[in-house]
Amino acid sequence: MLNIYKMQQIHYIAAQAPKLRHKKNSFFTRMKKISHSKIQDIINLTESTYIVRLEKNNFEFKAGQYLVLNIPGENMAREYSIYSEENAPYIDLLIKEVTNGKLSKELKYIKIGTKVEISGPFGFFILRDRDLNQGAHFTFVATGTGISPFHSMVLSNPGLNCEVIHGVKHNVEAYDSADYPIGCYKACTSRDQGVNYFGRVTNYLKGREIRKDSIYYICGNSGMVGEVSGYLELQGIAPENIRTEVFF
Numbered sequence: 001m002l003n004i005y006k007m008q009q010i011h012y013i014a015a016q017a018p019k020l021r022h023k024k025n026s027f028f029t030r031m032k033k034i035s036h037s038k039i040q041d042i043i044n045l046t047e048s049t050y051i052v053r054l055e056k057n058n059f060e061f062k063a064g065q066y067l068v069l070n071i072p073g074e075n076m077a078r079e080y081s082i083y084s085e086e087n088a089p090y091i092d093l094l095i096k097e098v099t100n101g102k103l104s105k106e107l108k109y110i111k112i113g114t115k116v117e118i119s120g121p122f123g124f125f126i127l128r129d130r131d132l133n134q135g136a137h138f139t140f141v142a143t144g145t146g147i148s149p150f151h152s153m154v155l156s157n158p159g160l161n162c163e164v165i166h167g168v169k170h171n172v173e174a175y176d177s178a179d180y181p182i183g184c185y186k187a188c189t190s191r192d193q194g195v196n197y198f199g200r201v202t203n204y205l206k207g208r209e210i211r212k213d214s215i216y217y218i219c220g221n222s223g224m225v226g227e228v229s230g231y232l233e234l235q236g237i238a239p240e241n242i243r244t245e246v247f248f
């Protein structure tokens with residue numbers, strides 16, 4: 001049971017979140033040079049999810065990393081995982097318009113040709129060379145736009161030995177499912193009777209044998225990431241073979 005002290009701590013951390021984001025962003029700004037990139041296109045995938053296509057210029061990254069994007073003159077820097085493959089001539093970001101959100105709403109209607117600020121790449125949620133060289137098996141678990149780093153990893157590493165498990169509400173949110181090798185991608189749909197599995201990713205995982213020789217990458221909301229990583233540990237997966245990225 002949570003005691004009063006613990007609850008106060010949780011409230012304090014929640015209250016600090018926006019300030020921490022600001023501090024984190026100023027830290028990023030100091031650490032990495034900001035460059036400008038033109039919006040080349042906005043591609044709507046569903047009513048609320050879209051791709052922002054940016055000029056790549058000299059921006060290099062490893063699949064799984066993210067960048068920080070800001071509209072010049074506005075203090076709204078936000079992190080976005082890169083959706084496109086490492087060698088694509090552009091950078092794609094897969095963005096969900098958040099109800100009551102700021103940047104995710106504004107970007108959806110931004111004028112093509114607008115210059116935005118980007119910095120990065122950031123993050124260590126990438127495939128290790130050692131694992132790739134050994135032909136390791138990877139299990140990627142995502143919810144919503146948490147699929148973004150895995151889309152980039154799969155496209156950047158043809159023949160990757162992997163399974164992608166994607167939790168979404170509706171069938172239309174199985175974004176670009178045809179981009180994955182046949183049999184690799186499974187959508188777990190919680191509201192529509194799905195093509196692959198009707199229910200949440202956690203239930204999908206609990207209903208089957210957990211591969212002990214796989215390296216697990218989990219990305220999405222903190223609730224799912226915590227639940228899935230906890231379950232995998234209980235199933236005997238070593239913590240060093242469970243990697244996580246939390247979006248919110």
Ligand SMILES: Cc1cc2nc3c(=O)[nH]c(=O)nc-3n(C[C@H](O)[C@H](O)[C@H](O)COP(=O)(O)OP(=O)(O)OC[C@H]3O[C@@H](n4cnc5c(N)ncnc54)[C@H](O)[C@@H]3O)c2cc1C
Binds near residue numbers: 078082093101144145
């Ligand atoms: C490392 C990292 C990578 C990220 N990559 C992506 C990405 O590839 N695509 C993407 O869409 N977002 C991604 N995010 C989230 C993104 O940075 C923003 O938080 C999001 O776009 C909301 O920004 P906003 O300004 O519209 O809303 P804000 O005003 O910043 O937030 C409004 C509220 O929405 C919550 N929220 C944030 N994201 C979601 C969501 N997807 N669904 C429901 N609630 C949410 C926030 O926690 C907050 O409570 C990533 C975050 C991190 C930390």
